[in-house]
Amino acid sequence: MPYFDHSATTPIHPDVLKKMNEVSSTHYGNPSSTHSSGRKSKSIIEDARRQIASAIGANASEIIFTGSGTEGNNLVMWSLTQSDKKHVITSAVEHPAVLKVLQKLAPYGITYSVLPVNGHGRVNNENLQNAIQPNTGLISIMMVNNEVGSIQPIKTLLETAHSAGIPFHSDTVQALGKIPLSVKEIEADYLSFSAHKFYGPKGVGFLYKRKSAQLNSLIIGGGQESNLRAGTENVPGIAGLGEAVRLASKNLSKRMHHLEELEAVLLKNLKIVCPHVKINGCPKHHIPGVISVSFPGEKSDILLAKLDRKGIEVSSGSACGAGSVKPSEVLKAMGIPDNQNISTLRISLGRGNTEEEVLGLAQVLDSITHG
């Protein structure tokens, strides 16, 4: 069954699975126990931490294991309620794991400004400069957008943030394993990651927190993760995460090249079979393999259902996508008119996809659209 929804989640890599199986079946000790099996589990966690740190150019002590990318975002946002400066600047194309959290934090004194994006889904640095207030305590801009794949000018935005002395967070859930990512180059204060976006297991992620950055815990208990995230560690999940990060950085350029090629084939054929399609996003600053494509006159939920019947899995640009299809907030922010917005599919390719599959997808799209 051709799967083209890798931005939603990815199938687990066989090496990751192998690692997790090995850890699950053999190493059951509680990492907090001081006896042999406890020490072994602790070592597995710390190995993964070092693996991850080395892959992104960080120190091991700057890696905090979480349950998801969402949790990482929440940790950073909630921490701000303890700070003197409670104003946040974010963008209009963030995931609900940032925007909804900020909404919910209003009773705790958090206010926020939302930067607009241009037609390519990108934030403008000047807008950021203008949005800074004396009480701005955090700037949070995602690195790669999940719906259209646009890459934000993070380095420039970071310079602005740091020259104003403001901590910078980036939701990097869609970036790792897709573009090079090093905290030596991107000197952010916080980055949130999720394992299942790069062929790792679901339910585990990590937060990068620069040594100098402030963070308060949300989950209190036994003092795990340097008192920042209590609860007995998900040892097999963390081991799998470590392996997934290692694999993601190991073959990155090869993987990127594969996706670029597939994307080119898909776009070329899409334009032949459906000449009226519109491609959304940024042609230049864009991760390979994520294609947001609108089919004027169609409705994304109907297309999704028809593809699903043929065993082809993609996703729609729209949020909960169905019926009176709700236009996607991201596409809306990019100034895409509603009729185009609700006709949008997100096709996200992955390491397992082949040229044959992609050609098949173009053919099926031809047969189910009106021309």
Added chain:
Amino acid sequence: MGKPIIVGISGGVDSSVTALLLQQQGYDVECVFMKNWEGNDDENCTAEEDYKDALAVCDHLNLPLRSVNFAKEYWDGVFQYFIDEYAKGRTPNPDVLCNREVKFKAFLDYSIELGADKIATGHYARIDESNGQFKLLKGLDPGKDQSYFLYLLGQKALSKSMFPIGEIEKINVRKLAQDSGLINHAKKDSTGVCFIGEQKFFKDFLKKYIPTKPGKMKTINGQVCGEHDGLMYYTMGQRKGLGIGGGYGEKEAPWFVAEKDLDQNTLIVAQGHDHPALFHQHLSADQIHWTGATPPDDFEGLYAKIRYRQSDQKCEITELTSDSFSVKFDQPQFAITPGQSIVFYLGDECLGGGIIKGRN
């Protein structure tokens, strides 16, 4: 691959067995879960739990399940009317409108767009076709017949719909569900208005949408006997919640809502279930609709229901225009309620009906 039948599945046992039966009959079945209401997090809405049940059933039967959001269609086509009617002191029936506007319009159109041959729902009713004409018939289980809620359907909807459980009895529907291992075989039937939930939430719900105007409560003889919280909270024949016990007045009998005087903002009550003020033999109605392609040419042997699950009442149409009619019943009727529907039957066939306007 043939054209599928798309089942509107709610997570309840009736629509689940609808899907099961069609699958057993060899149809290519797909299921769609409709979300017609978008409540706040704190509102009473069981949609998520219901969706989980629908998913479990579809997973068990290996049927595809999709979700569709008709909240806008429901709001515009049903809820606005519901609120407007209450604001006018009438008692609307949102379910008949939901069927016309959402299930047999928005959902039907959506399903056709998805390539469906027909839709199916878990209603206890039947459709009979002869010579290209589609008749809406009562469900075979007399205790469960739901044709009353479907009287606003027309030929287009009837020609594109299937009600497989209309052919069997509720007890057997549950039995089929149990025998097939459906997890919801014992799930309670839903009651009350779907977006409000239990009756006890009703007042709070209406209060959010309509300003309340408390006023006087009087007896039929004009004697003030209490206060009311707002006429919209009361319906004809209502007994509970009047705040006057049977002890008030001369007899030990309970009190009932007999009339709403909107001009005076007064609620008029009568004592005793058999009080003549609670009964009327004539009613007038409008928004007439026939299930057939043309109005019936013969009304010999006509019966009607003025509320769901009422037994058929013998009656005759005394006046008929293209949009309204008057009806005379053989027997005086208890609590004829403006805003509710009167639905006509000839034998098992549901002919159509209208919205009750007045009575005398």
